[in-house]
Amino acid sequence: MKGNLNLNWLRTFEAAARHLSFTAASRELGLTQTAVSQHIKALEGQLGQNLFIRKAKSLQLTEIGRAYLVSVRDSLEHIAFSTNGLFGPAQETTIVVRASAAMIIWLSPQLASFQKANPSIGIKLVTSLWQNDREGHPVDVDILLAAQSQSDTRMVKLSDEYIVPVCGLHTAKKIEMPKDLMTCNTIHVLGFDDHWARYLSSHGLPYADISSRLVVDTSVAACELVAAENGCTIMIDRFAQQAIAAGRQIRIVGDPVDTGQAHYFLQRKIRSAGSQVSTAFCDWLKTCF
Structure with missing residues (x-):
């Protein structure tokens, strides 16, 4: 039955898809490579579709695997947010902030003040250069350079x-x-x-x-x-x-x-559980400019 999927299989699929490596996924999950392979085969068997293209020295997602990854990743993220929101985070919460390399360098001397005020919030900074939304980690905050006449009302001017x-x-x-x-x-x-x-x-x-x-x-x-x-x-x-x-x-x-042009920030998934964490970062970001 496709509607009754093993959650561990989905976690294994997400890790293998992110790394494009069963070996790297096994290290992250604390499983053997054989166990990772078995999880993926079991998931593919239950879905009736191949999620990966296996080659001698490489691993690639099939078209349906790439499409499925988006939903699986979003679902696992939502479960994590809900768990943290209801029962408290087991460890520090990390937000992903995407910006240009120059902006990351410009913010660097000021980040210590945010970390001091928010010791339980971790920050992962990723550059916007060639970033692919379908393959990268979910982004919480984008810092963008755009025309001052831009019309996206979600973007807040800095x-x-x-x-x-x-x-x-x-x-x-x-x-x-x-x-x-x-x-x-x-x-x-x-x-x-x-x-x-x-x-x-x-x-x-x-x-x-x-x-x-x-x-x-x-x-x-x-x-x-x-x-x-x-x-x-x-x-x-x-x-x-x-x-x-x-x-x-x-x-x-x-x-x-x-x-x-002007710099703006765009807070993504503002209605999701845990959005208060990225809101705290955005409030601090406005004080930097």
Whole structure:
């Protein structure tokens, strides 16, 4: 009967699907690899469908396995939340916060204050880079950069953002006015392709001929290239200020320009048991900006 499934089989399936490894799942669950394999075979037998594609050195989810994982993971999470809510947490509650690498670094010096005020709450920080909702852990709070005209009413605004030009200390000596930036090698950040155009146009300078000499996928990487005198980048002011405070050998060489964007947070599953934990984090987050 498909409606009467063994909960241990489902836990084993979730762990194996998350790790894509029976061996790793067995270590996490404290079972033998044989027991994990038997659990999965029993579950597949009762469902009448294969959940995994087994190869000599790899394990993959079938299409129906991927679809089923979403429901299984959500159900196990709901059971855990309900248990903690009714009977008290057996251990500290952990929330998952997703943000850009630059935002995580910017928040790092301030996290100690949240941990001191909330010693029973753990925080798992994951980067938003290439994150796949179907394969990653459930996210409690997203910190997003979006247009100020965004229409999603679930998103709570934290702060408007500004961009500044940043150079290495040696290159900075050559920059006296915005037009001098056009003589530098330009470093572009994927996803922020308009930053150079926005900054130059705000000073009445042409930007059509600016070429992407160096392209990276995070502001953190761009900052390191700048510090190594590989060129100049345009980045969010608060992240540049943080890098300078942390001792990076860079300098801001121009006035801030409005990006037309802001940082927001989005609290997910706000009606679920345990949502008060992520609410506490969001309340603290608003004080950081």
